[in-house]
Amino acid sequence: MISLMRNSMGKRVYKAVLWITLLSLAGTTLLSMLLGRLGGGRSGVVVTVNGRPITARSLELKKAELTSEIRELHARLGGYADSILEMQGLSGKPQDIALRALIQKELLAEVAFKSGLRHMSPLYVSERMGDSSFVVRTMPEIIPLHLFKGGRLDGQALQKHLRHSGISMSDFEHQVEEVVALTVLQSILPSFVYSPRNEQRTGQRELKAQRSYSIIKLPLSTFIARESKKPLSEGELKAFYDKENGATKRYWSEDKRSGTAWTFTSDSYGMTASEVEIRRYYTQHLKEFDKKPFEEVKAKVERAVVLGKFKQRFAIESKQIQGSRVEDFVSKHGGVMRQLPLMSQKALASKKDNQAESLLFEIMRPGQTRAATSEKGALLVRLDTFEAGAALPFEQVKDRVKSDLIEEKALRAMSDELKRLTVLSTSGSFDAAIKSYEGVAIKKYSDLSPQSEQWPVLEKEGLPVARMKKMIHPHYAFSYMTKEQGVIVVLDKLEMMSGAPEKTEQAIVQSELDLQLFSAGFIASLNNSATIKHYEKSQRPEPVYYEE
Known part of the structure; x- marks a missing residue:
């Protein structure tokens, strides 16, 4: 098995995977030793992982994020907080946890890069992006929750958010691909090690057991109603307004643009087609003309050839137009002018024939042009004026701010309640706690075998079937959130x-012996595995380049 792993992933990638396992076993002791020797300026490199730098600033930001999260949980959940933090792997010193998380992320990123997982299929990435629960769970820093409308990611809102955040589309796509690659890697990591006795029995139960479930849905509206009854001060609303505007310009007016559009036809260019060109096009596109005789479709073929030549020439010439040359170009080729009034992108969405207006919103600076061609001809658009959006007055959007803040508080409260109820699922008070919620919906599914025909039905209902099939402890639970409910x-x-007996004791003992041999090989490989280097004085970060 080890040789198979080495052949499939590559020797260096295999070692990096082993180091991930080592780090998870090492706990906080090794990390505390590393942290005890860190020093120097806050902007320098404090640790390198296989040459990839981790800066003191990254460590401080991660530590601050974890500290804030831990304090918030303690403040809201009280005695339940410690058990939830332990479940999430957040027990211990925040700085130890932060460094461990950053080191593991670098190792995972390197493994993903060297194993080829960075070359993600665009279709697979699109499929993952279409799963709103996956996006909300794995990309909260990249894609804020308010960009979702009706449970789906709003494309226009995303583009606006990226523009306001100064993030190019290529950088955004790179970040998304990296997150998807890491989640794929995390999902396959467990297959690289043997399983001990209880986990082998677990695997059998996953494959051969019948299960009965309770699906409990708590509507977000219940939490919104609760939060609506709580008073909100003017200061709270203003602070939320400032925070959202500073982060995403949430309460800003839209940018507006006006411009001029010119349409052109092949006739204005004086384009013609020779007999040879017409016959060649006919021969190459015979199916397009339903294999009809040449003379019968000759006029149609000629129009297709002329239009093709026109599009090609227009595409070349329109790229060379700058400034005052637009008028010369229009005059020469007989463009028909149309004024595009001042409008926002939201107004653009309501127009049916909006090709010219759409081009207008692709232009960044007044005086610049964009061109496009279609079956009807060609189009040239110039941006004349640009009015940048500005922060809307607080009083004007006060009601909207209040509604958004209440919804955010409701989402946070629902998240906390889901965590609390999940912990209570093994206790006798769980049923009473669930029934106390107004509007709660409980649905039962009984005796589902792994091959049950009901699984595809549950999947269509949006339930996480793959995760449900892996549950093997009765009365245990997990929770998740959608836009409308928990x-x-x-x-x-x-x-x-x-007819499905569990694995024999002899087979399990043999597997444990194999595990010991694997562990011996694992320890022997550590001397040649990942290198973690710390600095007593911070170093200036150097660019990191991967070797293909």
Whole structure:
């Protein structure tokens, strides 16, 4: 198995995976030793992982993020906070946890890069981006929650957010691909090690057991109603308004543009087609003309040839137009002018034939032009005026700010309640706690075998079927959130199906011996594995280049 792993991933990638396992076993002791020797300026490099730098600023930001999250959980959940933090792997010193997280991220990124996972299929990335629960769970820093409308990512809102944040589309796509690659890698990491006795039995239960579930749905509207009854001060609203405007310009007026559009036809260019060109095009596109005789479709073929030549020439010439040359170009080729009034992108969405207006919003500076061609001819658009958006007066959007703040508080409260109820799922007070919620919906699914025909139905309903099939502890639960509700999935019962005996004790003991041999090889490989270097004085970060 080890040789197969080395051949499939490559020796260096294999070692990096092993180091990830080592770091998870090392705990905070090794990290504390590293941190004890860190020093120097806050902007320098404090640790390198296989040559990739981790700066003191990154460490401080991660530590601050974790510290804030831990304090917030303690403030809201009280005695439940410690158990939830332990479940999430956040128990211990924030600085230790932060460094461990950053080191693991660098190792995972390197493994993903060298294993080829960075070359993600565009279709797969698009599929992942279409899963709103995946995006909300894995990309909260890249794609804020308010960019979703009706449970789906709003493309126009995303583009506006990226423009306001100064992020190019290529950088955004790179970040998304990196997140998707890391999640794929994290999903396959467990297959690189053997499983101990109890986990082998777990695997059998996953494959051969019948399960019964309770699906509990808590509507977001219930939490919104609760938060609406709580008073909000003017200061709270103003602080939320300032925070959102500073982060995403949420309460800003839209940019507006006006311009001029000119349309052109092949006739104005005086384009013609020779007999040879017409016959050649006919021969190459015979199916396009339903294999009709040449003389019958000759006029149609000629128009197609002329239009093609016109589009090609227009595309070349329109790229060379600058400033005052627009009028010369229009005069020469007989363009028909149309004024495009001042409008926002939201107004653009309501127009049916909006090719010219769409081009207008692709132009960044007044005086610049964009060109496009279609079956009807060609189009040239110039941006004449640009009015940048500005912060809307607080009083004007006060009601909207209040509604948004209440919804954010409701989402946070629902998240906390889901965590609390998930912890309670194994206790006798769980049922009473669930029934106390107004509007709660509980649905039961009984005796589902791994091959049950009901699984595709559950998947269409949006339930996380793959995760449900992996549940093996009765009365344990997990939870997740959608835009409209919080969902708790409880495994009520698990029974082995008849004719499916569990693995024999002898087979399990043999697997444990294999695991010991694997561990010995693992320890022997550490001397040649990942290099983690720390600095007593911070170093200036150097550019990192990967070797293909």
